Amino acid sequence: MEPTTIREGYLVKKGTLLNSWKVVWVVLADDAIEFYKKKTDNSPKGMIPLKDAKLTSPCQDFTKRTLVFKVSTAKNQDHFFQASHLEEREVWVKDIKRALTCLQGGKKFARKSTRRSIRLPENVNLSELYVLMKDQDSGVKELKVEKDKRLFNHCFTGNNVIDWLISEGKARNRAEGLMLATGLLNEGFLLPAGDVSKDGAEKGAECVFLDQIEALYYFGHRRKNWKVRKFILRDDPAYIHYYDATKGEDDPLGSIHLRGSVVTAVEYVPDSKRQEVDGNLFEIITSDEVHYYLQAATADERKDWIKAIQSVAKMGK
Structure with a gap:
């Protein structure tokens, strides 16, 4: 039988021999990961067998690169991939984990329904709930929290989310609130921030939302309308x-x-429509994991902006 394609998309991959990171088109099948130089290529640059492979996420091997995960083959060959945003890394990691589990147990890969796995009622609309939660007047209040010598902007605690769901009549009790919040987390409307919530989100095949004051979360950074802006780069302050x-x-x-x-240069923006934005895109991920997507007028202009921003991010005050 032909292998089943589970997920495909652009990721940044570290070269096997050279210490260079390049954008590649990655295809996850139920028994291997193939990567291509371009989406339109007919033959892959390489193939990573998943039988007896191991997955490490988050991967801390590179101090200056975030959102990296590692796939180690049975022959101890390490392959490093970098996602362009947290939500993207989590969906890749979740599917690779499940593919590895299925291979180990001799089962066929089958994608679970978030709605079925956490028993969400059919009449629940997570998109509408997300919009209500983000309302500046009546939604979940975003905070600035300092934890473990790190500053998290625009975040909120897990127990605040459950409190809001109950107070707004969206859940009758904390157990129902947890089901709704887990659905929002699995669908990318909420993102984990900090070690506690990330540990919960990375356990097992399904993300787990934590009703705890120590667990921090962000709203998923969904695309807004694109606008023309004038940008000025300064190095003091950075x-x-x-x-x-x-x-x-x-x-x-x-x-x-x-x-x-x-x-980093990126090939697409999550949740955007191709005809609305195309070409010369790059992404800025701040130290507290807020994502900004920008588009330059030309490829050369994008290269110049990335080089200048990288310099300021490293050397600026």
Whole structure:
């Protein structure tokens, strides 16, 4: 029987021989991972057999790279992949884990339904619930939390989510609230922040939401409308400020703190439509894991922006 394709998409992969990271098109089947130079290529650059392989996520082998996971083959060959955002890494890791478990048990890969696995009622609309939770006036309040010498912006605790679901009449009790929150987590509407919530999300085949004050979460960074902005990069302090292109530079619309951030070229933006955004994209991931997607006018311009931002992120004050 032909192997079944489970998941495919662009990831950044470390070269096997050279210490270089390149974007490749990755195809996960039920017995192997194939990777291609381009999506349109007919033959893969390489193949990683999954039988008796091991998965490590998160992978801490690279201090300057986040969102990396490692697949180690039975012959002790290590393959490193980097996702462009947290949600993307989690769905790849979840599917690879399940593929490994199925191979080990001699079973056929079968994708579980989030709704069935946590018994969500059929009339629950997670997208509508997510919109209500994000309402600035009546939704879950985002906080700035310092934990383990790290600062988490725009986050909230697990027990606050359950409290909100009950107070708004979306859940009758904490057990029902946990089911809803787990559904939101599995569908990427909520993302784990910090070690406690990440440990819960990475246990087993399904993500687990934690009703705890120590567990921190973000809203999933869903795509907003694209707008033309004027950007000014500064190294002291290390920020990139953006402005309304039709107005002056006295009042910036916002800023991105670049110290310790990671910037990479990406081929697509999660949840975007191809015809709405295409080409010359890059992503900035800040030190507290907030994601920003930008598009340059040309490939050369994108290369120049990435180089300049990388320099400021490393050397800026």
